Amino acid sequence: MTGPTPQAPVAADRPVRWGILATGGIAHTFAEDLRLIPDDAELVAVGSRSAESAHRFADRHGVARAHGTSHELAADPDVDVVYVATPHAAHHAAAVLCLDAGKAVLCEKPLTLDLAQAQDLVRIARKRDVFLMEAMWTYLNPAVLKMQELIADGGIGEIRSVHADFSIAVPYDAAHRLHDPGQGGGALLDLGSYVVSFAHLFLGVPDAVSAQAHLNPSGVDDNTGILLGYDSGAVAALSCSLNTATDQRASVNGTLGRIEIVRDFFRADGFVLHRKGREPEEFQLPTAEGNGYFREAEEVARCLRTGATESPLVPLDGTLAVMATLDAARAAIGVRYPGGPDGN
Numbered sequence: 001m002t003g004p005t006p007q008a009p010v011a012a013d014r015p016v017r018w019g020i021l022a023t024g025g026i027a028h029t030f031a032e033d034l035r036l037i038p039d040d041a042e043l044v045a046v047g048s049r050s051a052e053s054a055h056r057f058a059d060r061h062g063v064a065r066a067h068g069t070s071h072e073l074a075a076d077p078d079v080d081v082v083y084v085a086t087p088h089a090a091h092h093a094a095a096v097l098c099l100d101a102g103k104a105v106l107c108e109k110p111l112t113l114d115l116a117q118a119q120d121l122v123r124i125a126r127k128r129d130v131f132l133m134e135a136m137w138t139y140l141n142p143a144v145l146k147m148q149e150l151i152a153d154g155g156i157g158e159i160r161s162v163h164a165d166f167s168i169a170v171p172y173d174a175a176h177r178l179h180d181p182g183q184g185g186g187a188l189l190d191l192g193s194y195v196v197s198f199a200h201l202f203l204g205v206p207d208a209v210s211a212q213a214h215l216n217p218s219g220v221d222d223n224t225g226i227l228l229g230y231d232s233g234a235v236a237a238l239s240c241s242l243n244t245a246t247d248q249r250a251s252v253n254g255t256l257g258r259i260e261i262v263r264d265f266f267r268a269d270g271f272v273l274h275r276k277g278r279e280p281e282e283f284q285l286p287t288a289e290g291n292g293y294f295r296e297a298e299e300v301a302r303c304l305r306t307g308a309t310e311s312p313l314v315p316l317d318g319t320l321a322v323m324a325t326l327d328a329a330r331a332a333i334g335v336r337y338p339g340g341p342d343g344n
Helices: 025-034 051-061 070-075 088-100 115-128 142-152 187-203 294-306 316-333
Strands: 016-021 041-047 065-067 081-084 104-107 132-134 159-167 208-215 221-229 235-241 250-254 257-261 270-275 281-284
Touching: 016 025, 016 070, 016 294, 025 041, 025 051, 025 294, 041 051, 041 070, 041 294, 051 065, 065 070, 070 088, 081 088, 088 104, 088 115, 104 294, 115 132, 115 316, 132 294, 132 316, 142 187, 142 250, 142 257, 142 270, 159 187, 187 221, 187 235, 187 250, 187 316, 208 316, 221 316
Parallel strands: 016 041, 016 081, 041 065, 081 104, 104 132, 159 235
Antiparallel strands: 159 250, 208 221, 221 235, 250 257, 257 270, 270 281
């Protein structure tokens, strides 16, 4: 049996046609942001585990077709790309279904529960010659891109450390997805994916990974610290928690200065550059409309119009490297997810 036709470039004279798989909060947010780029994106279909949920979503967002199963959405001939917005534990199966149907995929972070699942998705996407990208919107953030530019130009010298924290307060509820191991819950995957991705962006793949965490009664982490070590002598000190709300700060520290994001580093609208012998310089980037998710859609559209099957800004090899670090941290803290491909 032959597979689907390899991905063809999307014509420049029409929007990229999106399908959204799942109808939770982040799916609604993404749908709202697509309206900000009408020349680049059109939401044409939604899929859910129930027809009722799909129709409610479609009515709210003016979507033409509501599918009561993920299979129906994957088979929709008018969909160019599917945004997978399911809980973490369902990412792999949903993305495989869409990739096998020849649909480009933007999958919410983390890409999968673990490295083995992520490697499988990348293998399938590359074999099918179909676009796949993790929705790591921080990598597309204008402030973060500007930071990379300044650092590449030697603005703070050689990087010696990265600090990042992403903590929110979510009262314990065993049924909540963030506290449920069956849904890939815990601080590490939901919030730690951000801090680890941030460290990888500026320091690369670590040579050593250690972690400590407190596990909640369900067996997933709710307060976690991660230390990444590099043979160069650099370190990254990272934290994520479901127990307390913080400013979610981050800093990149070099031999000649440092860059600080004082709040919400994962969606920063600016930063402060500190250099020896100079006054601090504040960089404020234009605040975008909406929630910032449209930048992911813009990057997907740019790639699909050129026929690219990977984004240079959110490369698949980089996603796999982050998943390997998350796996190492998870092993260190003893969190296990039921039904994982590694036997967990």
